[in-house]
Amino acid sequence: MILGAAGMVGRKLTQQLASAGHLGGKELTALSLVDAIDPQKPANFSQNVCVAVADLSLPEAAAKWVATRPDVIFHLAAVVSGEAEADFGKGYRVNLDGTRQFFEAIRQEGTKAPYQPRLVFTSSIAVFGAPFPDVIGDEFFTTPLTSYGTQKAMAELLLADYSRRGFFDGIGIRLPTICIRPGKPNQAASSFFSGILREPLSGQEGLSATVREQIAALRKIAGEKAVALIRREPNPIVAGMVSGWPQKFAADRALALGFRAESSFDEIIRIYIEDELGGRIPVLS
Amino acid sequence: MILGAAGMVGRKLTQQLASAGHLGGKELTALSLVDAIDPQKPANFSQNVCVAVADLSLPEAAAKWVATRPDVIFHLAAVVSGEAEADFGKGYRVNLDGTRQFFEAIRQEGTKAPYQPRLVFTSSIAVFGAPFPDVIGDEFFTTPLTSYGTQKAMAELLLADYSRRGFFDGIGIRLPTICIRPGKPNQAASSFFSGILREPLSGQEGLSATVREQIAALRKIAGEKAVALIRREPNPIVAGMVSGWPQKFAADRALALGFRAESSFDEIIRIYIEDELGGRIPVLS
Numbered sequence: 001m002i003l004g005a006a007g008m009v010g011r012k013l014t015q016q017l018a019s020a021g022h023l024g025g026k027e028l029t030a031l032s033l034v035d036a037i038d039p040q041k042p043a044n045f046s047q048n049v050c051v052a053v054a055d056l057s058l059p060e061a062a063a064k065w066v067a068t069r070p071d072v073i074f075h076l077a078a079v080v081s082g083e084a085e086a087d088f089g090k091g092y093r094v095n096l097d098g099t100r101q102f103f104e105a106i107r108q109e110g111t112k113a114p115y116q117p118r119l120v121f122t123s124s125i126a127v128f129g130a131p132f133p134d135v136i137g138d139e140f141f142t143t144p145l146t147s148y149g150t151q152k153a154m155a156e157l158l159l160a161d162y163s164r165r166g167f168f169d170g171i172g173i174r175l176p177t178i179c180i181r182p183g184k185p186n187q188a189a190s191s192f193f194s195g196i197l198r199e200p201l202s203g204q205e206g207l208s209a210t211v212r213e214q215i216a217a218l219r220k221i222a223g224e225k226a227v228a229l230i231r232r233e234p235n236p237i238v239a240g241m242v243s244g245w246p247q248k249f250a251a252d253r254a255l256a257l258g259f260r261a262e263s264s265f266d267e268i269i270r271i272y273i274e275d276e277l278g279g280r281i282p283v284l285s
Numbered sequence: 286m287i288l289g290a291a292g293m294v295g296r297k298l299t300q301q302l303a304s305a306g307h308l309g310g311k312e313l314t315a316l317s318l319v320d321a322i323d324p325q326k327p328a329n330f331s332q333n334v335c336v337a338v339a340d341l342s343l344p345e346a347a348a349k350w351v352a353t354r355p356d357v358i359f360h361l362a363a364v365v366s367g368e369a370e371a372d373f374g375k376g377y378r379v380n381l382d383g384t385r386q387f388f389e390a391i392r393q394e395g396t397k398a399p400y401q402p403r404l405v406f407t408s409s410i411a412v413f414g415a416p417f418p419d420v421i422g423d424e425f426f427t428t429p430l431t432s433y434g435t436q437k438a439m440a441e442l443l444l445a446d447y448s449r450r451g452f453f454d455g456i457g458i459r460l461p462t463i464c465i466r467p468g469k470p471n472q473a474a475s476s477f478f479s480g481i482l483r484e485p486l487s488g489q490e491g492l493s494a495t496v497r498e499q500i501a502a503l504r505k506i507a508g509e510k511a512v513a514l515i516r517r518e519p520n521p522i523v524a525g526m527v528s529g530w531p532q533k534f535a536a537d538r539a540l541a542l543g544f545r546a547e548s549s550f551d552e553i554i555r556i557y558i559e560d561e562l563g564g565r566i567p568v569l570s
Binding site: 088107139140141142143144145147150153154157158160161164165 | 373392424425426427428429430432435438439442443445446449450
């Protein structure tokens with residue numbers, strides 16, 4: 001089951017799981033895709049797929065979906081950082097209450113008959129707050145400087161307590177900004193980080209920031225014609241949030257668990273062109 | 286206003302404030318004492334005192350008390366560690382929901398007319414979890430190993446976010462176990478830590494643990510007759526919780542803010558005899 005299956009990470013994960021056909025050494029026999037907006041069925045997947053629109057911030061919705069007893073649950077559903085900062089109530093309702101109600105629905109389901117699913121929760125590096133050391137290790141303390149980061153840090157604590165109690169087998173992953181996020185700009189404060197590369201590749205103007213390394217990579221792969229489409233337009237609200245963001249991590253635990261990272265921005269841009277633009281760069285066509 | 290005014294810290298704080306007659310350089314003109322059980326009016330205080338029994342885990346209760354717009358709020362109300370571990374639902378309801386609803390009531394009150402009280406929140410060293418370094422600094426990460434510690438860590442995150450947003454001016458204090466807690470043993474897992482000293486001083490048997498330093502101090506002040514009343518009776522549940530507790534702290538921030546600590550167990554026992562036993566040791570009488 002994937003909560004937040006219609007989002008960018010949800011869509012990529014759905015397609016990846018459907019292509020692989022297995023997960024954790026077991027055959028994938030069914031997929032439940034849940035989101036507040038309509039999730040899409042994956043291509044080339046012959047097994048059962050259940051697609052549903054649900055508001056998971058409502059307790060009864062969570063109980064209904066947990067009652068289907070999925071073996072593995074990916075909880076990706078969230079209000080993004082900029083929106084959670086702009087709408088205080090909505091951020092807490094979705095990111096904290098929605099998550100807690102889902103965790104609680106799993107606990108309640110387990111009181112009927114033994115049930116302990118694997119639960120993968122996407123947290124965020126927004127759980128960290130400035131000032132930062134040069135390199136941030138796995139044991140750096142969590143002092144978020146946004147409501148979004150606060151909600152993610154609170155959900156991490158719940159995840160650990162519910163796992164310790166044995167209600168599920170949880171793991172949290174602190175995602176950095178997703179780059180290059182396909183589609184339209186969203187309300188994540190980090191949205192510019194994708195836009196500065198995505199829009200010029202499509203022949204459109206992109207919003208600018210002092211992201212020298214990104215621009216150099218863009219120039220290398222798509223040329224000056226793409227770079228010329230970047231325009232500098234400071235946004236003080238985003239600048240304030242971004243100045244409190246962590247940068248460099250020593251992600252020892254994630255690497256030990258088998259996670260792999262791209263080694264350059266060139267690679268990130270090439271993956272985006274391959275995955276989202278069909279290997280073709282519109283601005284060069 | 287003191288929430289949890291009938292508890293041990295609440296009673297000591299109430300009496301201390303009433304005796305001082307001022308707080309933060311200002312005269313104390315009124316005291317509101319709120320608790321789930323009946324708080325006691327302080328002796329020798331001529332100003333207004335309002336005493337009330339209220340279940341602060343109910344949203345309407347919080348709104349009602351916040352509407353009186355106290356300048357300073359001490360939020361001490363909590364379900365203790367052992368009870369929060371034994372009753373999962375109650376711990377989250379009181380320690381997380383109760384705290385959040387109170388914070389939210391302050392935010393809502395501020396939408397009617399400007400209101401930004403000083404809010405003092407008692408957290409706990411239970412926000413930390415083993416393994417520990419030799420000395421725990423202010424920037425050690427929060428990985429609680431109990432539901433109580435999880436709830437306190439979540440409340441700290443809320444406290445910081447509500448303060449950052451300007452809804453109140455919050456400060457959190459991570460209390461260690463309160464020693465010597467007067468009265469009867471409670472459900473705090475740390476209760477034995479007071480009981481081993483309190484009961485022998487009163488001529489009663491106390492529960493035992495390997496707390497060599499405490500016993501030596503007791504022997505010094507109250508003699509062998511008191512020490513002989515300590516009985517060894519291991520409790521595996523408490524032992525499990527206590528093995529995950531932090532011990533030594535470098536509380537630089539607290540010291541810089543003016544907090545002072547006792548320097549020996551002798552001093553702690555003497556304060557208890559003075560404050561709670563009227564300077565007289567029953568076991569020696």
